[in-house]
Amino acid sequence: MLIKFILGLILTGIVIILIITGINLYIMLKEKGRILSVQQASKFHADCILVLGAGIRDDGSPTWMLEDRIKIGDQLYQGGCAPKIIMSGDHGRAEHDEVNAMKKYSMRQGIPSEDIFMDHAGFETYDSLYRAKKIFGAEKIVIVTQKYHLYRALYIADKLGLDARGVASDLRFYSKKMAYWKFREYLARIKSFIKCISMPEAKYLGEPIDLNVSGDVTNDK
Numbered sequence: 756m757l758i759k760f761i762l763g764l765i766l767t768g769i770v771i772i773l774i775i776t777g778i779n780l781y782i783m784l785k786e787k788g789r790i791l792s793v794q795q796a797s798k799f800h801a802d803c804i805l806v807l808g809a810g811i812r813d814d815g816s817p818t819w820m821l822e823d824r825i826k827i828g829d830q831l832y833q834g835g836c837a838p839k840i841i842m843s844g845d846h847g848r849a850e851h852d853e854v855n856a857m858k859k860y861s862m863r864q865g866i867p868s869e870d871i872f873m874d875h876a877g878f879e880t881y882d883s884l885y886r887a888k889k890i891f892g893a894e895k896i897v898i899v900t901q902k903y904h905l906y907r908a909l910y911i912a913d914k915l916g917l918d919a920r921g922v923a924s925d926l927r928f929y930s931k932k933m934a935y936w937k938f939r940e941y942l943a944r945i946k947s948f949i950k951c952i953s954m955p956e957a958k959y960l961g962e963p964i965d966l967n968v969s970g971d972v973t974n975d976k
Contacts, residue, residue, distance in 0.1 A: 778948050779941055786909040790902065790921045793827065797834035799920050802893045803872075803966055804828050804837045807883055807900045807908065808844020808853040817856050820901060820929050825857055827924040828899045829864045836897055839870050839966050841887060843877030853877075855976060869969035876959040880904070880943075881950055884911045885957040891964050894918060901925050903937050907944050914951040 791799070806828040809821035817825060821844075828840055840861065844853030854873040861871055872891065877883035887893045895918040898908045902923035912919035930936075964972060 775941070775945055779944050782910045782944050782948065783906045786906045786913070786921075789909050789919065790905055790923060791897075793830050793834060793922055796831055796897050796920055796922045797836045799836060799895075799897060801837040801895045801897045801920070803839040803841050803887070803891065803896055804831050805841045805843060805883065805887050805893070805896050805898050806857060807880065807898065807904070808842075808857065808877055809900070811851065811853055811856050815852065815856055817853075817860055819927060820924075821853070821857065822860065823926040824899050824901070824924045825860050826864075826926065827922055829861055829866055831897060831899065831922060832866055832870070839872060839970065840866065841872045841874055841891060841893070843874035843883035843887070845878050846873075846875040868974075869971055872964065872966065872970040873973040873975075875973070875975065876957065876961070878958055880908050881911055881947060882957040882959075884908065884915055884917065886960070888915055888917055889957070889963075890961060891966055893966065896920075897922060899924050901929075903940050907940065907947050910944075911947055911951060914954070 806824050809824060810818045812818060832840055842854045842857035844857060846852050846854050854875055858871045858873055862868055874883060874886055876886060887896060898912065898919055898921045900908055902925055905921040905923055909919055909921050
């Protein structure tokens with residue numbers, strides 16, 4: 756009986772691993788063709804560029820990973836990819852304000868304040884994309900994040916009915932923790948795969964915001 760029990764556990768483990776691996780491969784293979792270079796994306800003519808948050812330092816400045824996302828977003832804007840940028844990140848606490856840090860960085864690079872919208876409730880990738888469509892009314896977007904994260908973001912966008920392309924923002928080596936982050940992303944793809952079946956609303960919604968007006972309507976400071 757004990758041997759049968761152990762073999763059952765092993766078999767169950769193998770099946771779970773195969774399912775997880777299969778879903779990851781499916782998402783990556785499905786979305787890899789929609790990852791473009793900055794030059795290619797500049798010809799896509801999107802409604803907006805969606806820059807996803809990635810944490811800030813204790814002094815409130817963007818982490819290297821976030822800084823590179825903002826830089827690529829700025830390049831896309833300057834290249835004519837879209838007339839507006841949505842900075843989507845976590846601003847759930849006064850002391851943790853990703854979106855204002857993102858907007859300020861972009862403005863220092865010469866991007867007009869009125870062309871930068873802030874999504875203060877982009878607490879996770881699904882929420883950022885859901886709100887881009889339901890709150891900001893975007894239909895055609897270019898998503899900016901690191902490549903390992905881009906596959907999942909594009910998959911969610913597709914399931915939400917967005918016409919999306921992605922541009923990877925891997926401009927440097929970030930951390931020895933990168934292997935850990937990629938492993939977490941491996942599991943996060945499973946969570947998003949399941950979430951895209953039930954399609955819940957984002958955690959927070961709110962009044963619609965027209966991308967044709969000034970992005971300063973999202974300012975809170």
